[in-house]
Amino acid sequence: MKEGSFPECPDEAVVSENMKEQLGLKTGDKITLKTLKGNLEYIVSGITGDTSMIMKWDVFGVFLNEEGYRDSFLNETETKDMEYYVQFQPFVNIQKSINNICESFSLPKDKVGENAKLLGLMMQSDDTYMMQLYIAAAVLAVLVSAAGIFMITGSLNSSVARQTEFFGMLRCLGATGKQVRKFVKREALNWCRTAIPAGLLLASFVIWGICALLRFLSPGYFKEMPVFAISLPGLLAGAAIGLLTVLLSAYAPAKRASEVSPLTAVSGNAGTVNEIKKPAVKGCFPVEISLGIHHAKGSRKNLFLMTVSFGFSIVLFLAFGTTVDFMNHALKPLQPNAPDISVFGENNTPSLPEELAGIVKEIPGVKTVYGEGMEAGKYTVLNIQLEKKASNETVEKIREAAGENVLFSDKRMSNEEVKGAYYSFAVLVYGFLVVISLIATNCSSTNLLASSIFSSIENSFIKAISKLCASCAFLFPSIHSTSFQRVSLSLNLSGACLGRWISANTTPPFLV
Structure with missing residues (x-):
């Protein structure tokens, strides 16, 4: 009203x-x-x-x-x-x-x-079409959750790799594997304490922006949709899915942390980069690329997770990319020659004089005029395209020029609905493709690379200290070997703490 x-x-x-x-x-x-x-x-x-x-x-x-x-x-x-x-x-x-x-x-x-x-x-429809949408939505939710699990698993693996020596110290102090697993899971839940509220807040802002965009693009369909609304069931469902995803992601890293050997951890041999028996081969690549490939092959688990992450993102992208073709077939986009106003002759006969096109063309606000079905110098239909700034006064002048014995069709509103429906669906399709790309590619790959780099930083400190102790034992053989073992253990523990401090103060991206 x-x-x-x-x-x-x-x-x-x-x-x-x-x-x-x-x-x-x-x-x-x-x-x-x-x-x-x-x-x-x-x-x-x-x-x-x-x-x-x-x-x-x-x-x-x-x-x-x-x-x-x-x-x-x-x-x-x-x-x-x-x-x-x-x-x-x-x-x-x-x-x-x-x-x-x-x-x-x-x-x-x-x-x-x-x-x-x-x-x-409202999730209360038994319509066949809606049931198919329910299934598609459930499959997409599972796929996105799986992508999130890969991302969080990569982050937790990075954290575990940076704390390998720390877990070794805990095992030396008497901690059981169960306690170490509980420690890793609690660390993951600690992330949830800040990540879930931040994610829900960010999601609310994004949804508000999308609602405002849909109302702007398609007011005919979304004019009554509130912009700044909050769905409590949606927030609770998002928090529950996020918590479940983190718990599932923490299982493998927690198991990996509980299997750290105390002696291996404090001796400096707990790096994530496994020993490679063959040296790096330069081949036809530059030195940097050859060393990067050589280093990536040293950690099979990280290489596997990264490969799966890339493969999963490609599969998701290609699978959901087919919806772009579906969109172009299901929703017919507005053609460039679509008229804003159509004037039909009396009883759909060629009764519109050719001079009418010239008269309408001179009206301010008219962009293009073209006729259809011309016979004996008269048109059956006269199509008119208006400029963007054309007002209702322009339409009334066209109506007056056309006369009374015609059918006058104002298609401006229906054209806007067609464009709005197409743009709204495009926002859904391309927005989901962007989310898939961000979750499954950038985040997981960055965290896996950070895991390898930061674990190497810690291992370099501990290995240097171990070599120092070995050199001292060789130069001063008269000193009792037990003393060197105690000094080596103390220095290794100190090196682990120092490496942990460096990693903690140079946090890799996507871990917060």
Whole structure:
């Protein structure tokens, strides 16, 4: 409603905005409708907005309340055109209620229609198409969760690699494997303490931005959608999925940490880079690339996770990339030559003079004019494209120039709906592709590389200290070997702590 209110009495009516503009109406005026029963008079109680169908077919919209419609038009209305709309209370099993209605009034199930889109959003639809969407949504949710598990597993592996010597010290102090696993899991849950609220807050801002964008791109479909709304079930579901994903991701790194040998950890041989028996071969690549490949092959687990991450991202990207072709087939984009205004000749015959095209072309706001179905110097259809800044005054001037015995079709609103639907679907498709790329490629690969680099930093300290102790033992053989073992153990522990401190103060990306 743009003005006034909905009809409260049988003799009141709401009229469309184009009727108000063309007839110069306002609330409180009287209108007369010529019907088969004679002339019917109504008082204009309000003005409502136009619809694309009203504008396309160049008709007026008049809306009555139920009592007014029954008094004037019930006898002329066919039974097949009678429809009743039912609104259910919250937290009701809608499908069960529909079955009860069909049984109570002996209605066949095919006579009861559903708002499939609304019930689909409420997860209460049994429509075949919506069930297919449910399955597709569930598969996508599993795939994205799997991508998230790979990402978080890579982060935890990086953390475990940087703390290998620390876990070795814990084992030397008497910690069991179970306690070490619990330590790693608690560290992962500690991430959840800040990551989940931050993720939910960021997701809320992103959703608000998407809602605002959809309202801007397609007001015909999303005009009534609130922008700054919060879905409590959605937030709880997101938090639960995030927590479950982290717990699943922490299983393998926790097991890996619990298997660290105390003697191996403190001796400086606990690096993530395994011993490579063959030297690096330069080949046809530059030295940097050859050393990088040589170093990557040293850690088979990280190489496997990185390969799976890249492969998984490629599979997701290619699989979901097919929806771009589906979008172009399912939603026909607006063609560049689509008209904003179409003028049809009387009874769809070639009755529009050729001079009319020149007259319309001179009207301010008109961009292009072209005709169709020309016979004997006259057009059947005259198509008109308007400039972006064209106003309703331009449309009224075109209407006056066309005359009365024509069919005038204003397609501006329907064109905007077509563009809005296409752009909205494009936002969904390309947005999901971007999310897949970010989760499955950048985050996982960066964390796995960080794991290898930072573990190498720690190992260099510990190996240097071990070599120092070995050299001292060779130069001073008279000193008891047990003393050197104690000194070596102490220096290795100190080196582990120093390497851990360096890693902690140079945190790799995506670990916070």
